Amino acid sequence: MSASLEIQLIAVVVAVTCALPGVFLVLQRMSMMSDAISHAILPGIVIAFFITGNLSSPWIILGAAAGGLLTVALVEVLRKTGLLKEDAAIGIVFPALFSVGVILIAQYAGDVHLDIDAVLLGELAFAPFDRITMGGMDLGPRALLVMGVILVVNVVFISVFFKELKLISFDRALAGALGFAPALLHYVLMGLVSVTAVGAFDAVGSILVVALMVAPPASAYLLTDGLKPMIVVSVVIGAVSAVAGYWVAHWLDASIAGAMASMSGVLFLSILILAPHRGLWSVQKRRSNQALLFGRKMLVIHLYNHEGLPEAQHECRMDHLEDHLRWDHAFASRAIRSSLQNDYILQQGPHLSLTETGRKYARSSLVEL
Amino acid sequence: MDYAIDIRDLTVAYREKPVLWDVDLQVPPGVLIAIVGPNGAGKTSLIKSSLGLIKPAAGSVLIHGRPYSEQRSTVAYVPQRGSVDWDFPTNVLDVVTMGLYGRLGWFKRPGKSERIEALKSLAQVGMEEYATRQISQLSGGQQQRVFLARALVQDANVYFMDEPFQGVDATTERAIVELLQNLRKQGKTVAVVHHDLQTVPEYFDHVMLLNVRRIASGPVEEVFTEDNLRTTYGGRVAFVSALSAARKQ
Numbered sequence: 001m002s003a004s005l006e007i008q009l010i011a012v013v014v015a016v017t018c019a020l021p022g023v024f025l026v027l028q029r030m031s032m033m034s035d036a037i038s039h040a041i042l043p044g045i046v047i048a049f050f051i052t053g054n055l056s057s058p059w060i061i062l063g064a065a066a067g068g069l070l071t072v073a074l075v076e077v078l079r080k081t082g083l084l085k086e087d088a089a090i091g092i093v094f095p096a097l098f099s100v101g102v103i104l105i106a107q108y109a110g111d112v113h114l115d116i117d118a119v120l121l122g123e124l125a126f127a128p129f130d131r132i133t134m135g136g137m138d139l140g141p142r143a144l145l146v147m148g149v150i151l152v153v154n155v156v157f158i159s160v161f162f163k164e165l166k167l168i169s170f171d172r173a174l175a176g177a178l179g180f181a182p183a184l185l186h187y188v189l190m191g192l193v194s195v196t197a198v199g200a201f202d203a204v205g206s207i208l209v210v211a212l213m214v215a216p217p218a219s220a221y222l223l224t225d226g227l228k229p230m231i232v233v234s235v236v237i238g239a240v241s242a243v244a245g246y247w248v249a250h251w252l253d254a255s256i257a258g259a260m261a262s263m264s265g266v267l268f269l270s271i272l273i274l275a276p277h278r279g280l281w282s283v284q285k286r287r288s289n290q291a292l293l294f295g296r297k298m299l300v301i302h303l304y305n306h307e308g309l310p311e312a313q314h315e316c317r318m319d320h321l322e323d324h325l326r327w328d329h330a331f332a333s334r335a336i337r338s339s340l341q342n343d344y345i346l347q348q349g350p351h352l353s354l355t356e357t358g359r360k361y362a363r364s365s366l367v368e369l
Numbered sequence: 370m371d372y373a374i375d376i377r378d379l380t381v382a383y384r385e386k387p388v389l390w391d392v393d394l395q396v397p398p399g400v401l402i403a404i405v406g407p408n409g410a411g412k413t414s415l416i417k418s419s420l421g422l423i424k425p426a427a428g429s430v431l432i433h434g435r436p437y438s439e440q441r442s443t444v445a446y447v448p449q450r451g452s453v454d455w456d457f458p459t460n461v462l463d464v465v466t467m468g469l470y471g472r473l474g475w476f477k478r479p480g481k482s483e484r485i486e487a488l489k490s491l492a493q494v495g496m497e498e499y500a501t502r503q504i505s506q507l508s509g510g511q512q513q514r515v516f517l518a519r520a521l522v523q524d525a526n527v528y529f530m531d532e533p534f535q536g537v538d539a540t541t542e543r544a545i546v547e548l549l550q551n552l553r554k555q556g557k558t559v560a561v562v563h564h565d566l567q568t569v570p571e572y573f574d575h576v577m578l579l580n581v582r583r584i585a586s587g588p589v590e591e592v593f594t595e596d597n598l599r600t601t602y603g604g605r606v607a608f609v610s611a612l613s614a615a616r617k618q
Contacts, residue, residue, distance in 0.1 A: 027457060027458075029454070082383065082384070160476060161476075162478070163473070163476075163477075163478055163479070164470075164475065166459070166467075167467055167470055169457070170453055170454070170457045170459065170464070171448065171452070171453045171467065173417070173422055173446070173448045173452060174446060174448060174467065174519075176420070176421070176422045177420045177421070177422060177441070177444075177446045177471075178441060178470055178471035179438070179441050179471060180470070180475075224458055225458055225460070225503050226458050226459060226460070226463075227458055227459060229458075230458050
C-alpha cells in the first residue's frame with residue numbers, strides 16, 4: 001500500500017472512531033467534555049510514559065483513560081458541590097490537569113518525542129513510518145492498528161449497548177428507574193472517549209480530536225431524524241472530512257490534521273446553511289413563504305371587507321396598501337403579484353378587485369381566524 | 370396491611386439542607402393520590418427517592434412490601450416533561466417503546482411485539498396517528514401524552530407521575546384525568562405531583578400535603594382542610610382562603 005493511501009486510511013479510521021462516541025457527547029450536550037478529556041489525558045500519558053519508558057506501550061492508553069476518567073470524576077465532584085455549573089467545572093479541571101502534563105514534559109521529558117507541537121497538533125504525515133512488525137513481518141502502520149482496535153471497541157460497545165445508550169442520552173431518570181445503571185454507562189462511555197482521544201492524539205493531536213468528535217455528529221444532527229441515521233451520517237461526514245482534508249493538505253502542502261479539522265468545519269458550515277429542513281436557508285425560505293402567504297391573506301381579506309362599500313375606490317388602490325397596511329413597496333408588490341398568480345384578485349390600473357375565487361378564499365380565511 | 374407505597378422516616382438532604390425531613394406516607398392499593406405542596410417542598414425528591422434515583426439520608430421506601438429494586442417491573446414513572454431534550458432525534462413510537470426497556474433487560478432489542486404494545490398504549494392516549502412523528506414536532510400536551518403512553522405500556526401496579534398536568538390544555542387535562550381514574554379502577558395505585566389545589570377534590574381520592582415534612586395524608590375529605598393547607602403553604606393565606614371560598618361554592 002502506498003504511503004498516501006495509508007495516510008488516508010488512517011485519517012478515515014481516526015475520523016470514524018472519533019465520530020462514534022461524539023454522537024452521544026453531542027446528544028447529551030457534553031461536547032465540551034471531549035475538549036476537556038482530550039487535554040486531560042496528557043498527564044496520564046506522561047505519567048504512564050515515565051513508568052514504562054515507552055511511548056508505544058498499552059499502559060499509555062490506560063494512563064490516558066485514567067486521566068480522562070479523572071476529569072469526568074473531578075467535574076462531577078465540583079458540580080455536585082452546587083457552587084458552580086458544569087461548564088465552569090470543566091473550565092477549571094482540564095486546564096489544571098493539562099498544565100500538570102505540560103510541566104511534567106517540560107521538566108523531565110525535554111529530549112523525547114513528547115513535544116508540545118506533537119501533542120497539540122499531531123502529525124499524520126509521519127504515521128506510515130512508525131510500523132509494527134511481528135517476527136519480521138510488517139503488520140502495518142502503528143497508528144492504523146491502534147486506531148483500528150479502538151474503532152472495533154467503539155463499534156462493538158455502541159452496537160451492544162445501543163438501546164441503553166439511547167435511553168441514558170434521552171432520559172437519564174427513566175434509565176435509572178428501570179435499573180440501567182446510567183452512571184456506570186456514562187463512565188464507560190467517557191472511558192471510551194478518553195481511549196479514542198489518546199489513540200487519535202498521536203495522529204491528529206489533542207485539539208483536533210475535538211473537531212472530529214463534535215463537528216461530524218453536529219452536522220449529522222441537522223440532517224437526520226433518528227439515532228441510527230445520525231450515527232451513520234456522522235461516520236460518513238467524518239470519513240469525507242478525512243479524505244477531503246488529506247487532499248487539501250496535499251494541495252496546500254499543509255498539516256493534514258489541520259486540513260481534516262478544517263474540512264469538518266467547512267462541511268458543518270455548509271450543512272448548517274443548506275440542510276433541507278433545519279438549515280438556515282431553508283428556515284429563512286419557510287419564514288418568507290409564510291410571510292407571503294399571510295400577506296396574501298391580509299390583502300384578500302382587506303379587499304373583501306371593503307368590497308362594494310363607498311370607500312372601496314380609495315381603499316382598494318395599490319398605493320393605498322403601502323400607506324394603510326404599512327407594507328413596504330417590495331412586499332406589497334410581492335403580495336399583489338402572488339395574489340394575481342393565484343387568481344384571487346384582478347387589477348385594473350391602480351385598482352384591485354376580488355375574483356370569485358378570491359372571495360371564497362377570503363371567506364374561508366375569515367372562518368379559520 | 371399491605372400498602373402499595375410505604376414510606377417510613379424518609380429524610381433526604383442535599384449537603385446539610387434537608388429537602389425531606391422524616392416523612393411517612395402509607396398509600397393503600399387502588400388509590401389515586403395527589404402530592405401537593407409549595408415549590409421546594411420536596412415533591413420531586415419524594416418521587417425520585419421512592420424510585421431509587423436519590424439516595425436518602427435515612428428512612429425506607431417499600432412498594433407492595435418490598436424495596437423498589439425488587440419491584441422495578443411493577444412500577445412506572447412519568448418524569449417532568451421538561452426533564453428531557455425534546456429535540457432528541459427519535460420519534461413518538463420509539464419513546465413509548467422505551468417503557469418496555471426494563472422488561473427487555475440488558476442487550477435485548479425491542480421487536481415487533483414491543484412495537485405493537487407501544488402502539489396500543491399510544492391509542493389509549495389518542496396519539497396513534499403520531500407514531501412516526503418526530504418528537505420535536507409535538508406540542509406540550511402531546512409530549513405529556515407520549516410520556517403517559519410510555520408509562521402505560523409498562524403495565525405497572527404503581528405509577529409515580531411528576532406534574533403530568535404541567536402546561537397542558539383543558540382538553541388534554543380531562544383526557545389525562547380520565548386515564549388516571551381508569552388506572553385506579555383497574556386496581557392500580559397512582560401517585561401524582563399536582564399543583565392546582567382547586568382540582569384536588571375533583572380528581573383525587575387521597576392527598577398528601579407536603580412541605581419538607583409531611584403535614585397530612587389520607588382521604589381528601591379528611592385531610593384536605595383549610596387548616597392543613599394553611600400549615601402547608603404558610604404565609605400565602607390569601608391564596609388558601611380564595612381556594613376554600615371556591616370550594617364552598
